[in-house]
Amino acid sequence: xxxxxxxxxxxxxxxxxxxxxxxxxxxxxxxxxxxxxxxxxxxxxxxxxxxxxxxxxxxxxxxxxxxxxxxxxxxxxxxxxxxxxxxxxxxxxxxxxxxxxxxxxxxxxxxxxxxxxxxxxxxxxxxxxxxxxxxxxxxxxxxxxxxxxxxxxxxxxxxxxxxxxxxxxxxxxxxxxxxxxxxxxxxxxxxxxxxxxxxxxxxxxxxxxxxxxxxxxxxxxxxxxxxxxxxxxxxxxxxxxxxxxxxxxxxxxxxxxxxxxxxxxxxxxxxxxxxxxxxxxxxxxxxxxxxxxxxxxxxxxxxxxxxx
Amino acid sequence: xxxxxxxxxxxxxxxxxxxxxxxxxxxxxxxxxxxxxxxxxxxxxxxxxxxxxxxxxxxxxxxxxxxxxxxxxxxxxxxxxxxxxxxxxxxxxxxxxxxxxxxxxxxxxxxxxxxxxxxxxxxxxxxxxxxxxxxxxxxxxxxxxxx
Numbered sequence: 301x302x303x304x305x306x307x308x309x310x311x312x313x314x315x316x317x318x319x320x321x322x323x324x325x326x327x328x329x330x331x332x333x334x335x336x337x338x339x340x341x342x343x344x345x346x347x348x349x350x351x352x353x354x355x356x357x358x359x360x361x362x363x364x365x366x367x368x369x370x371x372x373x374x375x376x377x378x379x380x381x382x383x384x385x386x387x388x389x390x391x392x393x394x395x396x397x398x399x400x401x402x403x404x405x406x407x408x409x410x411x412x413x414x415x416x417x418x419x420x421x422x423x424x425x426x427x428x429x430x431x432x433x434x435x436x437x438x439x440x441x442x443x444x445x446x447x448x449x450x451x452x453x454x455x456x457x458x459x460x461x462x463x464x465x466x467x468x469x470x471x472x473x474x475x476x477x478x479x480x481x482x483x484x485x486x487x488x489x490x491x492x493x494x495x496x497x498x499x500x501x502x503x504x505x506x507x508x509x510x511x512x513x514x515x516x517x518x519x520x521x522x523x524x525x526x527x528x529x530x531x532x533x534x535x536x537x538x539x540x541x542x543x544x545x546x547x548x549x550x551x552x553x554x555x556x557x558x559x560x561x562x563x564x565x566x567x568x569x570x571x572x573x574x575x576x577x578x579x580x581x582x583x584x585x586x587x588x589x590x591x592x593x594x595x596x597x598x599x600x601x602x603x604x605x606x607x608x
Numbered sequence: 609x610x611x612x613x614x615x616x617x618x619x620x621x622x623x624x625x626x627x628x629x630x631x632x633x634x635x636x637x638x639x640x641x642x643x644x645x646x647x648x649x650x651x652x653x654x655x656x657x658x659x660x661x662x663x664x665x666x667x668x669x670x671x672x673x674x675x676x677x678x679x680x681x682x683x684x685x686x687x688x689x690x691x692x693x694x695x696x697x698x699x700x701x702x703x704x705x706x707x708x709x710x711x712x713x714x715x716x717x718x719x720x721x722x723x724x725x726x727x728x729x730x731x732x733x734x735x736x737x738x739x740x741x742x743x744x745x746x747x748x749x750x751x752x753x754x755x
Contacts, residue, residue, distance in 0.1 A: 413698065415698065415727055416731070417727040417728045417729075417730050417731045418727045418754070419754075423727060425700075425755065440697065447723075447724040447753060447755055448722060448723055448724055448752065448753050449722075449723070450690075450702055450703060450704070450706075450723040450724060451702065451703035452700045452701070452702055452703075452724060452755050453700065453701045453702075454698060454699070454700045454701070454755075455694075455695065455696075455697050455698070455699075455701070456697060456698060457697050460697065460698070462698070483703065
Protein backbone atom coordinates (compact mmCIF):
# COMPACT_ATOMS: atom_id res chain seq x y z
CA UNK A 301 0.00 0.00 0.00
CA UNK A 302 2.63 2.40 1.12
CA UNK A 303 4.73 1.69 -1.97
CA UNK A 304 1.83 2.42 -4.22
CA UNK A 305 0.93 5.60 -2.45
CA UNK A 306 4.56 6.76 -2.60
CA UNK A 307 4.73 6.09 -6.31
CA UNK A 308 1.53 7.95 -6.82
CA UNK A 309 2.85 10.81 -4.79
CA UNK A 310 6.02 10.99 -6.87
CA UNK A 311 4.07 10.97 -10.09
CA UNK A 312 1.75 13.71 -8.98
CA UNK A 313 4.74 15.70 -7.73
CA UNK A 314 6.41 15.40 -11.13
CA UNK A 315 3.22 16.46 -12.79
CA UNK A 316 2.96 19.40 -10.52
CA UNK A 317 6.57 20.36 -11.20
CA UNK A 318 5.90 20.17 -14.92
CA UNK A 319 2.83 22.25 -14.52
CA UNK A 320 4.84 24.77 -12.56
CA UNK A 321 7.49 24.96 -15.26
CA UNK A 322 4.82 25.36 -17.89
CA UNK A 323 3.04 27.92 -15.80
CA UNK A 324 6.15 29.97 -15.21
CA UNK A 325 6.85 30.92 -18.78
CA UNK A 326 3.76 32.86 -19.58
CA UNK A 327 3.89 34.35 -16.09
CA UNK A 328 7.42 35.66 -16.51
CA UNK A 329 6.44 37.22 -19.77
CA UNK A 330 3.41 38.77 -18.23
CA UNK A 331 5.40 40.21 -15.33
CA UNK A 332 7.88 41.68 -17.75
CA UNK A 333 5.16 43.35 -19.68
CA UNK A 334 3.53 44.51 -16.51
CA UNK A 335 6.80 45.89 -15.23
CA UNK A 336 7.33 47.79 -18.44
CA UNK A 337 3.90 49.35 -18.34
CA UNK A 338 4.39 50.15 -14.67
CA UNK A 339 7.63 51.87 -15.47
CA UNK A 340 6.00 53.87 -18.21
CA UNK A 341 3.30 55.03 -15.84
CA UNK A 342 5.89 55.68 -13.16
CA UNK A 343 7.91 57.78 -15.57
CA UNK A 344 4.99 60.08 -16.22
CA UNK A 345 4.21 60.27 -12.52
CA UNK A 346 7.80 60.57 -11.40
CA UNK A 347 8.43 63.53 -13.65
CA UNK A 348 5.77 65.46 -11.86
CA UNK A 349 7.02 64.16 -8.53
CA UNK A 350 10.65 65.03 -9.23
CA UNK A 351 9.58 68.52 -10.23
CA UNK A 352 7.87 68.90 -6.88
CA UNK A 353 10.87 67.45 -5.07
CA UNK A 354 13.25 69.73 -6.91
CA UNK A 355 11.32 72.76 -5.77
CA UNK A 356 11.19 71.41 -2.24
CA UNK A 357 14.81 70.32 -1.98
CA UNK A 358 17.14 71.59 -4.67
CA UNK A 359 20.26 69.76 -3.52
CA UNK A 360 19.01 66.70 -1.68
CA UNK A 361 20.62 64.68 -4.47
CA UNK A 362 24.20 65.53 -3.59
CA UNK A 363 23.67 65.41 0.17
CA UNK A 364 24.92 61.84 0.20
CA UNK A 365 28.25 63.12 -1.18
CA UNK A 366 28.46 66.29 0.90
CA UNK A 367 27.32 64.73 4.18
CA UNK A 368 28.25 61.05 3.89
CA UNK A 369 28.47 60.65 7.67
CA UNK A 370 24.73 61.17 8.05
CA UNK A 371 24.11 57.83 6.36
CA UNK A 372 24.31 54.88 8.75
CA UNK A 373 26.42 51.77 8.34
CA UNK A 374 24.63 49.57 5.79
CA UNK A 375 25.47 46.44 7.75
CA UNK A 376 22.14 45.36 9.32
CA UNK A 377 23.98 44.09 12.41
CA UNK A 378 24.92 47.65 13.30
CA UNK A 379 21.57 49.27 12.51
CA UNK A 380 19.48 50.81 15.23
CA UNK A 381 16.93 53.41 14.22
CA UNK A 382 16.72 55.20 17.55
CA UNK A 383 20.47 55.41 18.03
CA UNK A 384 20.89 56.75 14.49
CA UNK A 385 18.28 59.41 15.08
CA UNK A 386 19.86 60.49 18.37
CA UNK A 387 23.26 60.58 16.73
CA UNK A 388 21.92 62.73 13.93
CA UNK A 389 20.54 65.19 16.47
CA UNK A 390 23.90 65.31 18.24
CA UNK A 391 25.68 65.85 14.93
CA UNK A 392 23.40 68.74 14.05
CA UNK A 393 23.96 70.27 17.48
CA UNK A 394 27.69 70.03 16.98
CA UNK A 395 27.43 71.49 13.50
CA UNK A 396 25.48 74.46 14.83
CA UNK A 397 28.48 75.31 17.02
CA UNK A 398 31.35 74.36 14.71
CA UNK A 399 31.18 75.01 10.99
CA UNK A 400 32.35 71.81 9.35
CA UNK A 401 33.07 72.58 5.70
CA UNK A 402 32.29 70.42 2.73
CA UNK A 403 35.36 68.35 1.92
CA UNK A 404 36.32 65.23 0.04
CA UNK A 405 39.23 62.83 -0.11
CA UNK A 406 41.93 64.86 -1.87
CA UNK A 407 40.93 68.19 -0.34
CA UNK A 408 43.44 70.08 1.78
CA UNK A 409 42.25 70.78 5.30
CA UNK A 410 43.53 72.77 8.26
CA UNK A 411 42.40 71.57 11.68
CA UNK A 412 42.82 73.72 14.77
CA UNK A 413 42.23 71.79 17.97
CA UNK A 414 42.87 72.17 21.65
CA UNK A 415 45.74 69.94 22.66
CA UNK A 416 46.58 69.67 26.37
CA UNK A 417 50.12 68.62 25.45
CA UNK A 418 50.91 71.64 23.25
CA UNK A 419 52.56 74.83 24.49
CA UNK A 420 49.65 77.22 24.04
CA UNK A 421 47.13 74.37 24.47
CA UNK A 422 46.23 74.91 20.82
CA UNK A 423 47.60 72.96 17.91
CA UNK A 424 47.08 73.21 14.18
CA UNK A 425 47.69 70.67 11.48
CA UNK A 426 47.43 71.10 7.73
CA UNK A 427 47.33 68.22 5.30
CA UNK A 428 45.64 66.44 2.47
CA UNK A 429 42.68 64.26 3.38
CA UNK A 430 43.63 60.75 2.31
CA UNK A 431 40.85 58.76 3.96
CA UNK A 432 37.35 59.39 5.17
CA UNK A 433 35.62 56.62 7.07
CA UNK A 434 33.01 55.79 9.66
CA UNK A 435 29.49 57.04 10.00
CA UNK A 436 27.53 58.97 12.54
CA UNK A 437 29.42 60.43 15.46
CA UNK A 438 32.28 58.02 14.83
CA UNK A 439 33.11 59.44 11.40
CA UNK A 440 36.74 60.40 11.02
CA UNK A 441 39.27 61.57 8.48
CA UNK A 442 42.99 61.14 8.03
CA UNK A 443 45.29 64.03 7.11
CA UNK A 444 48.75 63.60 5.66
CA UNK A 445 51.56 66.07 5.25
CA UNK A 446 55.35 66.11 5.14
CA UNK A 447 57.11 68.06 7.91
CA UNK A 448 60.89 68.44 7.86
CA UNK A 449 61.16 65.64 5.30
CA UNK A 450 59.18 63.18 7.42
CA UNK A 451 55.72 61.98 6.46
CA UNK A 452 53.20 62.67 9.21
CA UNK A 453 49.62 61.48 9.38
CA UNK A 454 47.05 62.53 11.93
CA UNK A 455 43.68 60.91 12.41
CA UNK A 456 40.78 63.12 13.56
CA UNK A 457 37.23 62.37 14.58
CA UNK A 458 34.95 64.74 12.71
CA UNK A 459 32.72 65.39 15.73
CA UNK A 460 35.52 65.58 18.28
CA UNK A 461 34.65 68.26 20.85
CA UNK A 462 38.32 69.26 21.06
CA UNK A 463 38.32 70.51 17.48
CA UNK A 464 38.01 74.29 17.39
CA UNK A 465 38.05 74.95 13.67
CA UNK A 466 38.16 73.04 10.42
CA UNK A 467 39.08 74.94 7.27
CA UNK A 468 38.98 73.55 3.78
CA UNK A 469 41.96 75.26 2.16
CA UNK A 470 41.58 73.68 -1.26
CA UNK A 471 38.32 72.02 -2.21
CA UNK A 472 38.91 69.33 -4.80
CA UNK A 473 38.55 65.65 -5.44
CA UNK A 474 41.03 63.09 -6.69
CA UNK A 475 40.45 60.12 -8.95
CA UNK A 476 40.39 57.56 -6.14
CA UNK A 477 38.26 57.10 -3.03
CA UNK A 478 41.31 56.61 -0.81
CA UNK A 479 44.74 58.12 -1.25
CA UNK A 480 46.63 55.75 1.04
CA UNK A 481 49.10 55.15 -1.80
CA UNK A 482 50.58 58.57 -1.06
CA UNK A 483 52.53 56.74 1.66
CA UNK A 484 54.46 54.94 -1.08
CA UNK A 485 54.76 57.93 -3.40
CA UNK A 486 57.57 60.52 -3.46
CA UNK A 487 57.26 62.99 -0.60
CA UNK A 488 56.70 66.02 -2.82
CA UNK A 489 53.21 64.75 -3.69
CA UNK A 490 52.06 65.00 -0.09
CA UNK A 491 53.87 68.17 0.92
CA UNK A 492 51.75 71.22 1.71
CA UNK A 493 52.87 74.41 3.45
CA UNK A 494 51.44 75.05 6.92
CA UNK A 495 50.78 78.72 6.11
CA UNK A 496 48.49 78.00 3.16
CA UNK A 497 45.52 80.32 2.72
CA UNK A 498 41.99 79.42 1.76
CA UNK A 499 41.71 79.36 -2.01
CA UNK A 500 38.83 81.24 -3.60
CA UNK A 501 36.18 78.96 -5.01
CA UNK A 502 35.97 79.44 -8.75
CA UNK A 503 33.37 77.04 -10.08
CA UNK A 504 30.13 75.73 -8.66
CA UNK A 505 30.98 72.07 -9.20
CA UNK A 506 33.78 70.39 -7.29
CA UNK A 507 36.92 70.27 -9.45
CA UNK A 508 38.52 66.86 -9.87
CA UNK A 509 42.30 66.92 -9.79
CA UNK A 510 43.28 64.23 -12.30
CA UNK A 511 46.94 64.18 -11.32
CA UNK A 512 48.71 60.85 -11.88
CA UNK A 513 51.21 60.07 -9.16
CA UNK A 514 54.24 57.84 -9.67
CA UNK A 515 54.97 55.34 -6.92
CA UNK A 516 58.33 54.69 -5.29
CA UNK A 517 60.09 51.47 -6.24
CA UNK A 518 59.20 48.39 -4.20
CA UNK A 519 58.73 47.51 -1.34
CA UNK A 520 55.32 49.08 -0.74
CA UNK A 521 53.07 49.05 2.28
CA UNK A 522 50.31 47.38 0.30
CA UNK A 523 50.03 45.50 -3.01
CA UNK A 524 48.86 48.49 -5.01
CA UNK A 525 48.68 46.57 -8.32
CA UNK A 526 45.60 44.79 -6.95
CA UNK A 527 43.59 47.92 -6.19
CA UNK A 528 42.77 49.20 -9.68
CA UNK A 529 43.97 52.71 -8.85
CA UNK A 530 43.22 55.51 -11.26
CA UNK A 531 45.40 58.23 -9.76
CA UNK A 532 48.66 56.33 -10.13
CA UNK A 533 51.04 56.29 -13.07
CA UNK A 534 51.70 52.86 -14.56
CA UNK A 535 52.47 50.34 -11.82
CA UNK A 536 55.51 48.20 -12.57
CA UNK A 537 55.67 44.82 -10.82
CA UNK A 538 57.14 41.50 -11.80
CA UNK A 539 55.22 38.95 -13.83
CA UNK A 540 54.30 36.79 -10.87
CA UNK A 541 52.64 39.65 -9.02
CA UNK A 542 50.88 40.73 -12.20
CA UNK A 543 49.48 37.23 -12.62
CA UNK A 544 48.32 37.12 -9.02
CA UNK A 545 46.67 40.50 -9.36
CA UNK A 546 44.93 39.36 -12.54
CA UNK A 547 43.74 36.18 -10.81
CA UNK A 548 42.39 38.10 -7.84
CA UNK A 549 40.73 40.84 -9.90
CA UNK A 550 36.94 40.87 -9.67
CA UNK A 551 35.78 42.82 -12.71
CA UNK A 552 32.26 41.39 -12.37
CA UNK A 553 31.68 42.97 -8.99
CA UNK A 554 30.40 46.18 -10.50
CA UNK A 555 27.51 44.19 -11.95
CA UNK A 556 26.69 42.53 -8.63
CA UNK A 557 23.43 44.19 -7.72
CA UNK A 558 23.14 42.37 -4.41
CA UNK A 559 26.59 43.55 -3.39
CA UNK A 560 25.78 47.18 -4.09
CA UNK A 561 22.47 46.70 -2.29
CA UNK A 562 24.25 45.32 0.76
CA UNK A 563 26.89 48.04 0.78
CA UNK A 564 24.67 51.06 0.30
CA UNK A 565 21.66 52.66 1.91
CA UNK A 566 18.63 52.54 -0.41
CA UNK A 567 17.51 55.80 -1.94
CA UNK A 568 14.15 55.88 -0.14
CA UNK A 569 15.89 55.53 3.20
CA UNK A 570 18.42 58.20 2.24
CA UNK A 571 15.61 60.57 1.37
CA UNK A 572 13.97 59.83 4.71
CA UNK A 573 17.18 60.55 6.60
CA UNK A 574 18.05 63.71 4.73
CA UNK A 575 14.54 65.12 4.82
CA UNK A 576 14.90 64.72 8.60
CA UNK A 577 17.97 66.94 8.75
CA UNK A 578 17.42 69.03 5.63
CA UNK A 579 16.01 72.21 7.18
CA UNK A 580 18.69 72.46 9.85
CA UNK A 581 21.51 71.70 7.44
CA UNK A 582 20.20 74.23 4.97
CA UNK A 583 20.09 76.93 7.66
CA UNK A 584 23.64 76.12 8.68
CA UNK A 585 24.77 76.19 5.06
CA UNK A 586 23.34 79.66 4.54
CA UNK A 587 25.09 80.90 7.67
CA UNK A 588 28.33 79.33 6.49
CA UNK A 589 28.04 81.00 3.07
CA UNK A 590 27.50 84.40 4.68
CA UNK A 591 30.56 83.94 6.87
CA UNK A 592 32.62 82.76 3.92
CA UNK A 593 31.63 85.77 1.84
CA UNK A 594 32.53 88.08 4.70
CA UNK A 595 35.92 86.40 5.01
CA UNK A 596 36.65 86.64 1.29
CA UNK A 597 35.66 90.32 1.20
CA UNK A 598 37.90 91.02 4.18
CA UNK A 599 40.77 89.26 2.50
CA UNK A 600 40.27 91.19 -0.73
CA UNK A 601 40.27 94.44 1.23
CA UNK A 602 43.42 93.54 3.13
CA UNK A 603 45.23 92.46 -0.05
CA UNK A 604 44.26 95.74 -1.72
CA UNK A 605 45.58 97.76 1.18
CA UNK A 606 48.77 95.71 1.06
CA UNK A 607 49.29 96.46 -2.64
CA UNK A 608 48.57 100.13 -2.10
CA UNK B 609 43.95 14.79 -7.43
CA UNK B 610 45.63 16.43 -4.46
CA UNK B 611 49.11 16.41 -5.99
CA UNK B 612 49.11 19.94 -7.47
CA UNK B 613 47.72 21.45 -4.28
CA UNK B 614 50.22 19.77 -1.99
CA UNK B 615 53.05 20.56 -4.38
CA UNK B 616 52.07 24.21 -4.36
CA UNK B 617 51.88 24.17 -0.58
CA UNK B 618 55.35 22.70 -0.27
CA UNK B 619 56.77 25.22 -2.72
CA UNK B 620 55.07 28.20 -1.11
CA UNK B 621 56.05 27.09 2.39
CA UNK B 622 59.61 28.22 1.77
CA UNK B 623 58.43 31.80 1.37
CA UNK B 624 57.50 33.85 4.40
CA UNK B 625 54.11 35.43 3.79
CA UNK B 626 53.43 36.82 7.26
CA UNK B 627 52.20 40.39 7.38
CA UNK B 628 54.43 43.21 8.47
CA UNK B 629 54.68 43.42 12.26
CA UNK B 630 53.92 47.06 12.95
CA UNK B 631 55.18 46.93 16.50
CA UNK B 632 58.44 47.70 18.18
CA UNK B 633 59.62 44.36 19.53
CA UNK B 634 63.01 42.81 19.88
CA UNK B 635 65.03 42.91 16.63
CA UNK B 636 62.94 45.67 15.06
CA UNK B 637 65.02 48.03 12.96
CA UNK B 638 64.77 51.65 14.08
CA UNK B 639 65.85 54.96 12.61
CA UNK B 640 68.09 57.27 14.59
CA UNK B 641 66.88 60.84 14.09
CA UNK B 642 69.33 62.88 16.18
CA UNK B 643 72.77 64.10 15.11
CA UNK B 644 74.85 61.96 17.48
CA UNK B 645 78.10 60.69 15.93
CA UNK B 646 77.32 57.03 16.39
CA UNK B 647 73.76 57.38 15.17
CA UNK B 648 74.72 59.31 12.07
CA UNK B 649 77.49 56.84 11.26
CA UNK B 650 75.17 53.86 11.63
CA UNK B 651 72.50 55.40 9.43
CA UNK B 652 75.07 56.45 6.80
CA UNK B 653 76.48 52.95 6.75
CA UNK B 654 73.03 51.58 6.00
CA UNK B 655 72.99 49.54 9.18
CA UNK B 656 70.19 51.02 11.26
CA UNK B 657 70.15 49.94 14.92
CA UNK B 658 68.06 47.05 16.14
CA UNK B 659 65.96 47.15 19.24
CA UNK B 660 67.27 44.45 21.58
CA UNK B 661 65.08 45.20 24.56
CA UNK B 662 61.99 47.25 25.38
CA UNK B 663 61.76 48.56 28.92
CA UNK B 664 58.09 47.83 29.41
CA UNK B 665 56.10 45.01 30.94
CA UNK B 666 54.64 43.82 27.66
CA UNK B 667 57.82 43.85 25.61
CA UNK B 668 56.10 45.98 22.97
CA UNK B 669 57.33 49.52 22.51
CA UNK B 670 54.92 52.41 22.16
CA UNK B 671 55.53 56.11 21.85
CA UNK B 672 57.81 57.43 24.61
CA UNK B 673 59.04 53.99 25.71
CA UNK B 674 62.70 53.38 26.46
CA UNK B 675 64.48 50.79 24.35
CA UNK B 676 67.94 49.24 24.31
CA UNK B 677 69.44 49.26 20.82
CA UNK B 678 72.35 47.49 19.24
CA UNK B 679 74.17 50.09 17.18
CA UNK B 680 77.58 49.61 15.53
CA UNK B 681 78.44 46.80 17.93
CA UNK B 682 77.52 48.85 20.99
CA UNK B 683 74.57 48.88 23.34
CA UNK B 684 72.84 52.24 23.68
CA UNK B 685 69.59 53.33 25.21
CA UNK B 686 67.04 55.26 23.21
CA UNK B 687 63.56 56.70 23.37
CA UNK B 688 60.92 56.03 20.75
CA UNK B 689 59.78 59.40 19.43
CA UNK B 690 57.63 58.46 16.47
CA UNK B 691 56.00 55.26 15.33
CA UNK B 692 54.70 53.88 12.09
CA UNK B 693 51.78 52.01 13.60
CA UNK B 694 48.26 53.40 13.87
CA UNK B 695 47.89 55.85 16.73
CA UNK B 696 44.96 57.23 18.69
CA UNK B 697 43.04 60.19 17.29
CA UNK B 698 45.09 63.41 17.22
CA UNK B 699 48.39 61.61 17.86
CA UNK B 700 50.55 61.73 14.72
CA UNK B 701 51.73 58.64 12.96
CA UNK B 702 55.06 58.82 11.14
CA UNK B 703 56.47 57.13 8.07
CA UNK B 704 59.34 55.56 10.03
CA UNK B 705 60.06 54.25 13.52
CA UNK B 706 62.18 57.01 15.04
CA UNK B 707 64.46 56.74 18.03
CA UNK B 708 66.61 59.30 19.85
CA UNK B 709 69.72 57.96 21.62
CA UNK B 710 70.20 58.87 25.28
CA UNK B 711 72.63 57.87 28.01
CA UNK B 712 71.72 56.40 31.39
CA UNK B 713 70.98 59.80 32.95
CA UNK B 714 68.54 60.67 30.17
CA UNK B 715 70.80 63.17 28.41
CA UNK B 716 70.58 62.87 24.61
CA UNK B 717 73.79 61.96 22.79
CA UNK B 718 73.11 64.40 19.96
CA UNK B 719 72.31 68.10 19.98
CA UNK B 720 69.49 68.29 17.46
CA UNK B 721 66.53 66.20 16.32
CA UNK B 722 65.85 66.74 12.64
CA UNK B 723 62.32 65.31 12.39
CA UNK B 724 59.12 66.54 14.00
CA UNK B 725 58.28 65.28 17.49
CA UNK B 726 54.70 64.64 18.62
CA UNK B 727 53.40 67.03 21.25
CA UNK B 728 52.16 64.18 23.39
CA UNK B 729 55.77 63.21 24.05
CA UNK B 730 56.14 66.27 26.28
CA UNK B 731 53.54 64.91 28.65
CA UNK B 732 54.86 61.37 28.50
CA UNK B 733 58.46 62.40 29.14
CA UNK B 734 57.46 64.60 32.04
CA UNK B 735 55.47 61.75 33.52
CA UNK B 736 58.40 59.32 33.20
CA UNK B 737 60.84 61.70 34.87
CA UNK B 738 61.23 61.29 38.63
CA UNK B 739 63.16 63.62 40.88
CA UNK B 740 65.81 61.04 41.74
CA UNK B 741 65.80 59.13 38.44
CA UNK B 742 66.85 60.09 34.93
CA UNK B 743 65.67 63.39 33.46
CA UNK B 744 64.08 62.64 30.10
CA UNK B 745 62.81 66.16 29.45
CA UNK B 746 66.23 67.15 28.11
CA UNK B 747 65.24 65.35 24.93
CA UNK B 748 62.45 67.86 24.36
CA UNK B 749 64.90 70.74 24.50
CA UNK B 750 66.80 69.54 21.44
CA UNK B 751 63.69 69.06 19.30
CA UNK B 752 63.35 71.45 16.36
CA UNK B 753 59.69 71.03 15.49
CA UNK B 754 56.62 69.73 17.29
CA UNK B 755 53.58 68.38 15.46
